[in-house]
Amino acid sequence: MPELPEVETVRRGLEPLLLGRRLARVVVRQPLLRWPVPAGFARALTGRRVEALDRRGKYLLIRLDDGRAVIGHLGMSGSLATRPTAAAPDPHDHVLFETDAGARLTFHDPRRFGALLLADAAGLASHPLLAHLGPEPLDEAFDGPALAARLAGKRCSIKAALLDQRVVAGLGNIYVSESLFRAGLSPRRLAGTVTGARAVRLASAIKAVLLEALESGGSTLRDHRRADGTLGYFQHAFAVYDREGLPCPGCDCDLARTGGIRRLVQNGRSTFFCAARQR
DNA sequence: AACAAGACCTGCATGC
DNA sequence: TGCATGCAGGTCTTGT
Structure with a gap:
């Protein structure tokens, strides 16, 4: 979860x-x-x-x-x-x-x-488990320049970089896909090329996605429940995650032509994205 | 130094 | 029906 x-x-x-x-x-x-x-x-x-x-x-x-x-x-x-x-x-x-x-x-x-x-x-x-964690994405200090500094020189994909808890702490497979969609960035883009306005867009997309998910009590795929046992419901608001073949919520384009949301595997993990909107 | 696989463990959906 | 396969919200450890 x-x-x-x-x-x-x-x-x-x-x-x-x-x-x-x-x-x-x-x-x-x-x-x-x-x-x-x-x-x-x-x-x-x-x-x-x-x-x-x-x-x-x-x-x-x-x-x-x-x-x-x-x-x-x-x-x-x-x-x-x-x-x-x-x-x-x-x-x-x-x-x-x-x-x-x-x-x-x-x-x-x-x-x-x-x-x-x-x-x-x-x-x-x-503590060894906490010492190398990156910044908290919801802290005020986490912004475009701060994110760009963390990504500078990295040659892995932006998808892999955002999953790395040393770059930013707290994102996982769902919210990386959702954030990249919202920022309009291809998950395959080299992490080090996310600078300037792109980094600003990505940092604010991350914050917005996390805050919206928080308002929904998180996402329940199968196991997540709140402390009182109730379920989260942000899974109903996913734009791309686990939506392969479904229409992109931001595109008016014809599903038959674009194929809708695509899935690819990066570092052994699924990534979901809209090829038309993410560059 | 960076990055990609392998490992850990159970449960579920799918296909033969 | 039963069985094999692959996949799942993570991340430390190992190998290239």
Whole structure:
């Protein structure tokens, strides 16, 4: 599920459930995620109060009252959401959290590409997983020149560059396709050629797409749900993603002639685009 | 140094 | 029906 809008949607939904609350009970049912959940994870969290919920790129950061923090990642199929108390545990409910207010949260992740780690909050920014992340695309400082500087000299495609979390943090396969469409840039264009007005267009397209997706609670393809269990609905607003052969929403042109949205594979991953509008 | 594949894991849609 | 194949929102690690 999780690109920036999905992770941020989860973060916002977790705030009323977790902020200021103590973790009364934590159960690790399946520690084998992307990396093993650290031994003693449940013990370290039990009794701790949650002081802040942050996000960096696609990572969730849960700061505790003892100077430690949980680094969470939802991988491809992860969710962190409440489950009905009566519901039988699902085999993919890997970690359970209960607060002193009685809220029950479940880290659910069929593919187990997600992660739950512990780190010292003081050195979080220099943690190996976070240290090399690029700028936050929704920060004011992220603009055309800032993006162009990150892309300068890169000979990979702009599609591949935007997926690189060191260039900009939080974009994934969906929002890269959507942003490039909105900016009118071909996914095959060399990253280093995105300068000047093109970079300005791309940076503002990225912001606009992410903000719109956030307003929809993210995109639910199969696994994403908000912290309260409800689904996102930005998938209904996709211009190009997973729309191969369908008409481009920006083109009046004849579908039979243009073929509509095309799919291509770059670095092993699907890219969707409109050849008529993206150069 | 940059970039492209391979790896990790399960579930689902498709086609024979 | 059953089975094989390929694909899926990510990213660290390995190989060129």
